[in-house]
Amino acid sequence: MRGTEMGAVWSLELLKLRRSTMARLITPLLIVLVPLGSVGAVALARSPSLPGSAAAKFAPYAVGDLMTNHLLVVGQIMSVAVLTAGGFAAAWSYGREFVAGTAGALAGLTAPRWTVGLVKALLLALWLIACHAAALVVTVLLSLAVGGRPAGEVGLQAVIAMVAGLLAIALALPFGWVATLTRSQLGTIGVLIAIVMLTQIMVVLGAGAWFPYAVPSLLAGMGGPDAAAEIGPGSIVATAVLAPLALVAVTAQWRRLNAT
Amino acid sequence: MTVLELRGVRHGFGGRVALDGFCVEVGAGEVVAMVGLNGAGKTTALRVLAGRLRPDGGAASVLGHDPLNLPGPVASRFGQCVGAPLAYPELTVNENLMAAARLHGLSRSDAVRAAAEAVERFALSSWADARAGSLSAGNWQRLGVAAVTLHGPDGLILDEPTSALDPAGVVIVRDVVRELAGCGSGVLVSSHHLDEVARVADRIVAVHAGRVIGTLPPGEGDLEQRFFAMVLAADTQGRADA
Numbered sequence: 225m226r227g228t229e230m231g232a233v234w235s236l237e238l239l240k241l242r243r244s245t246m247a248r249l250i251t252p253l254l255i256v257l258v259p260l261g262s263v264g265a266v267a268l269a270r271s272p273s274l275p276g277s278a279a280a281k282f283a284p285y286a287v288g289d290l291m292t293n294h295l296l297v298v299g300q301i302m303s304v305a306v307l308t309a310g311g312f313a314a315a316w317s318y319g320r321e322f323v324a325g326t327a328g329a330l331a332g333l334t335a336p337r338w339t340v341g342l343v344k345a346l347l348l349a350l351w352l353i354a355c356h357a358a359a360l361v362v363t364v365l366l367s368l369a370v371g372g373r374p375a376g377e378v379g380l381q382a383v384i385a386m387v388a389g390l391l392a393i394a395l396a397l398p399f400g401w402v403a404t405l406t407r408s409q410l411g412t413i414g415v416l417i418a419i420v421m422l423t424q425i426m427v428v429l430g431a432g433a434w435f436p437y438a439v440p441s442l443l444a445g446m447g448g449p450d451a452a453a454e455i456g457p458g459s460i461v462a463t464a465v466l467a468p469l470a471l472v473a474v475t476a477q478w479r480r481l482n483a484t
Numbered sequence: 485m486t487v488l489e490l491r492g493v494r495h496g497f498g499g500r501v502a503l504d505g506f507c508v509e510v511g512a513g514e515v516v517a518m519v520g521l522n523g524a525g526k527t528t529a530l531r532v533l534a535g536r537l538r539p540d541g542g543a544a545s546v547l548g549h550d551p552l553n554l555p556g557p558v559a560s561r562f563g564q565c566v567g568a569p570l571a572y573p574e575l576t577v578n579e580n581l582m583a584a585a586r587l588h589g590l591s592r593s594d595a596v597r598a599a600a601e602a603v604e605r606f607a608l609s610s611w612a613d614a615r616a617g618s619l620s621a622g623n624w625q626r627l628g629v630a631a632v633t634l635h636g637p638d639g640l641i642l643d644e645p646t647s648a649l650d651p652a653g654v655v656i657v658r659d660v661v662r663e664l665a666g667c668g669s670g671v672l673v674s675s676h677h678l679d680e681v682a683r684v685a686d687r688i689v690a691v692h693a694g695r696v697i698g699t700l701p702p703g704e705g706d707l708e709q710r711f712f713a714m715v716l717a718a719d720t721q722g723r724a725d726a
Contacts, residue, residue: 229556232587236586236587239575240572240574243574325568329567329569331564332535332546332554334560336554336556482537483536483537484537
């Protein structure tokens with residue numbers, strides 16, 4: 225297969241993503257609303273008018289360096305938001321081809337169908353990485369605007385937030401495999417919801433550090449400093465490895481597509 | 485030279501037999517039409533030939549190759565529209581045609597030219613920059629046929645290509661198919677429109693109960709009457725064999 229044939233698939237998939245209502249909704253939500261919410265949450269935590277119950281909830285963000293707290297919150301939100309957005313996007317990108325019947329129309333082309341399955345996953349990952357990086361940059365800019373300064377543990381917190389988001393992206397990629405298996409957008413969303421529920425159960429049972437879908441949010445500090453400290457290199461590698469596995473699995477699925 | 489071929493293809497869905505030793509062959513420069521009742525096996529046969537369905541048995545061949553694994557240079561000489569077309573509603577007509585041309589192996593500059601020619605040929609100029617999702621069913625079908633013929637394939641499969649078309653669209657598709665055949669392409673088309681297939685096909689094969697039950701010369705007598713007589717004979721024979 226020549227590069228031009230792969231290029232044709234990239235062009236088509238990129239155009240479909242750019243035109244999709246899904247991407248047009250999710251992109252601004254991730255890169256504008258999440259940073260605004262993060263900065264707003266820290267401002268709320270430091271507000272003297274915050275009622276008692278809410279004050280207790282927001283207490284971790286009420287003290288310490290401002291920008292570090294902004295990055296702490298955005299990392300926590302993005303660790304869940306990116307996974308959810310990626311799951312929905314994978315459901316749309318793969319599922320639509322089966323629902324609309326275009327998976328069959330993609331047969332017999334110069335670019336074999338496995339390239340379509342692979343390009344979808346790679347494009348999904350690149351788009352989510354761009355959104356995540358942009359969200360962190362916007363958060364830093366907003367933080368600077370409200371008086372935050374790059375000092376103290378800002379660098380470390382930025383790295384943690386970035387890694388948590390990247391791990392969440394790795395966890396979103398298997399939903400392309402799920403969408404191809406179920407051939408259903410709603411079915412894929414159902415699996416996503418089930419995984420989120422299962423993650424909650426695993427965290428409650430204390431097994432979060434070894435359940436990949438809990439690792440990004442625990443690393444970002446959603447379970448508190450003690451839970452974050454349990455996330456070691458082993459947990460991170462076990463989570464990250466899902467990305468290449470998902471790429472291999474979805475490519476193999478699209479190579480063997482049948483009855484389309 | 486054989487361009488498209490199914491040899492003794494068998495396939496079932498659950499316990500139901502869809503193809504039962506299906507055989508058809510299309511040569512270069514030939515248009516073969518398949519006619520049959522709903523559920524006869526026409527679309528299933530086309531899906532096998534298009535590489536979209538792995539049959540339980542038998543063999544399929546497109547330009548001498550297994551349709552499930554067409555090499556790129558062979559795929560660039562092939563086109564298929566079975567069911568949903570190669571078109572996306574959020575893309576414009578022109579963008580869909582450009583994408584189809586490039587996916588069929590044309591370079592960017594050739595794709596621009598081919599898409600422009602297809603827009604003209606299929607009378608889609610007024611909608612060239614419109615989102616495909618806004619097209620009528622007939623124009624959507626024109627777009628679907630345009631997307632798989634704009635690269636001038638040597639082997640072409642079309643399933644009910646005129647089912648939603650107005651008379652003008654039917655003439656366009658018929659002319660495109662005949663023109664391709666005139667250039668040496670082998671075309672296999674399924675249709676319920678017996679009058680239409682009589683005009684476009686060199687040969688008509690009648691399909692019933694998952695197999696080809698006979699050939700109908702397109703120019704002779706009442707096609708509909710001969711088709712039903714053939715189906716009745718096949719059913720009678722089937723009951724006798726049972």
